[in-house]
Amino acid sequence: MLTLICGVVFEAVLLRFGRTDTGVRSLLWLSVVTGQSLVVWHTGVTWLTTIRRRNPVPARGAGRWQGSVDAFVTVCGEPLDVVRPVIQAVRDMEIPHDTWVLDDGASPELRELCRAENVGYLTRPTRVNGKAGNVNYALARTTGDLVAIFDADHRPDTTFLRKTVDHFTDDRLAFVQTPQSYVTRDTLVSRGAKQAQLPFYRAVMPGKARQGAAICVGTNVAFRRVALEQIGGLYEGSQSEDVHTSLRLHSLGWRSAYVPEVLAHGLPPENWQVYLRQQRRWARGAFEILFGGALWGRGRLGGAQRLQYSMLGTHYLSSLIFLLASCLPCLYLLSGVTPVSVHPLVLFSLALCSLVVIGLANRWENNSFGVAGAIAFMVASPACALGLIDALTRRHIDWAPTHGRSSPVRRTTSTSISTYRIATAGVCLVAAVVGLAGGLARQGHIDLAVLLGLPAAHNTWVFVPTAWCLIAALVFLLPSIRRLPRVRMSTPVRRTTVVATCAAVLVAATIIHPYGSAPSSSATRPTAPEWWREDFSGPAGTQPSERDWSFQTGHHYPGGPPNWGTGESQEYVRSSRNVRLDGHGHLEIVATTDGNHGYQSARIETRRSDFIPPLGGTLRIEARAKLPAARGSWATFWALGSSFRRDLRWPESGELDAIEYRGARPDEVTGVAHCPGCGEPVGKRAQYRDQRGLADEFHTYTMDWRSQPDRIDWYVDGKLYHSVTRKMLGEKSWVFDQPVFLLLNLAVGGDWPGPPQETDYPATMVVDYVAARTCLGQCSSPG
Secondary structure, three states: OOHHHHHHHHHHHOOOOOOOOOHHHHHHHHHHHHHHHHHHHHHHHHHHHHOOOOOOOOOEEEEOOOEEEEHHHEOOOOOEEEEEEEEHHEEEOOOOEEEEEEOOOHHHHHHHHHHHHHHHEOOOOOOHHHHHHHHHHHHHOOOOOEEEEEEOOOOEOOOOOOOOOOHOOOOOOOEEOOOEEEEEEEEHHHHHHHHHHHHHHEEEEHHHHHHOOOOOOOEEEEEEHHHHHHHOOOOOOOOHHHHOOOHHHHHHOEEEEEEOOOOOOEEEOHHHHHHHHHHHHHHHHHHHHHHHHHHHOOOOOOHHHHHHHHHHHHHHHHHHHHHHHHHHHHHHHOOOOOOOOOOHHHHHHHHHHHHHHHHHHEEEEEEOOHHHHHHHHHHHHHHHHHHHHHEEEEEEEEOOOOOOOOOOHHHHHHHHHHHHHHHHHHHHHHHHHHHHHHHHOOOOOHHHHHHHOOOOOOHHHHHHHHHHHHHHHHHHHHHHHOOOOOOOOOHHHHHHHHHHHHHHHHHHHHHHHHOOOOOOOOOOOOOEEEEEOOOOOOOOOOOOOOOEEEEOOOOOOOOOHHHOOOOOOEEEOOOOOEEEEOOOOEEEEEEEEOOOOOOEEEEEOOOOOOOOOOOOOEEEEEEEEEOOOOOEEEEEEEEOOHHHHHHHOOOOOOOEEEEEEEOOOOOEEEEEOOOOOOOOOOEEEEEEEOOOOOEEEEEEEEEEOOOOOOEEEEEEEEOOEEEEEEHHHHOOOOOOOOOOEEEEEEEEEOOOOOOHHHOOOOOOEEEEEEEEEEEOOOOOOOO
């Protein structure tokens, strides 16, 4: 019930916060909503199926079964050491019966074994129609009123017939099914296969029996011969002959019974390849039922029966939806596309809640948290996808038993599953690397992001989808690991391991993301007055000297936040169309549009990153510029701490903005100090207003950065309008003790200036000069 509630809440979140602003997002959102609706539907029907727990076994008729019984053991290449104990167990069951071994491998050794064990032996000239054809061949050559069928790797208890055949005193009972249960082996695939099917046989199958829709699973089952003969024997049109056979019997009004007691024990899949091949075959059969005419056509099936049969298909569809949902974090990390606009904590909480609820439910029902079963469910999802393709394309694949000997068919099937599985794992691994690089860059460790040319993540929540993608990749790669040892630990050792792991994670987090990242103040400071000035002299159409300036291009620094961290819409390029000298001692930075909501502009930085005031002195940073009045434009002249070039950590690096100007407000310029504790992303800011406007005329913009006492002042045309001091910001927030470099750029759009108006472009920022001057005391008044 709690799982259903979690699913409904997640569906509500998708409907309320879905992102449909573009065609791609709309399609993705619609797909996710449809898939989640199907999951909610399947979960709800499953809950209704399992909510009632009375005994589903029908009352036996009067008296005991008096007819004859045949017991079949279907063999197709299984090793003799697997088949021998099964043959002996079937032969030794209570109640008189005839035992027949149906050999589709024509093995002389098996023939001799049957003679030695005193059981019947049948083989046929061809292997057409797989297991169904094998059984039907035997039905035509035997006479028992009842037929019990066992796979070659499922050994029945001696009481199997005694506890099943008496139900056939009900003349309309076609078959009695018992659980398929695996013996326990100490491998992950064995535990996973066992845990994955436990809920079905313990809770779902009894519910189906109450609805008159207990299905045949192909082994550990007893059939009434007359019922099989009425439908022509086991269904031969599918590799999942069992469920198709039960559907046809129910369609003719026959009944079925389910005995929830484990009366036979089978061998689990020996490795992941065998398990995946089995799941692909079962998924194909379920999809054939769901999309076939036999379920939805005419017949004597009731509504509840049709619903229960459809659940077989929706179960495997849920596995496919899980596969697609697993790819959503990959899609987000690789492209930034997400179907929902909500805080990551909400999605993380819902996912965690669902996992905890499912784990606790498994613990309550099956005395296990079901981790191995969940892993098996994940690993099988690519196989289920292939099963859907097989069902839709009606691709012919020869039947192969779970424990039969290797064949070209088995190898080809395993190879195709591995291809899809490894491809999925590869996508998850790539996404995990991208997410890890972006997350580390967000923390200031930019080397990996720079190497890959990737931006930093928007926030540290990126580590959640990154961890998911990494786990998914490892799970999908599990079948490629030959042997996965299981480490046995006592409860105290497990608890100690958990505590030690948590401590290690905390230590690693402390190392990776230390607090108090204020840069070192041990930079070399000037001891004499210095003057640096750029007058932008040079021929028209040329660009600023590369000796003094570097050009930033694209939408982010390598390892930096996307869209330069402020949501800007332009692409920075190095083109004389966007950054050039005008031949009259001016620099022109031009923002242009392509007429299709695309914008280009330029961003340049000083190569020097050693501008810093002398102790007790002043650094004056100044520019004379003419700013554009284009709506959506964002002209800036600013300084960043030199540490930013090492780790891209902002606002820890500190930022001082001499010009923050919006074209939509041509009468206003803003001076800003950005730092930890400055109320980011707003910062400590103040506005200078001129009713005559600041656009289309040159004005001088100055910052005086004073050391001891620590103070920064902002001026326009020599008029002071803003100041900050160390005392005002506090010691932890004052990060302005390191050198800086200078930047000029003209952005378009973003969080602050708002959307641009294409008719206002091209727009030009003209710079007369940029200067940095140090004074041993206080510089003279600007102006």
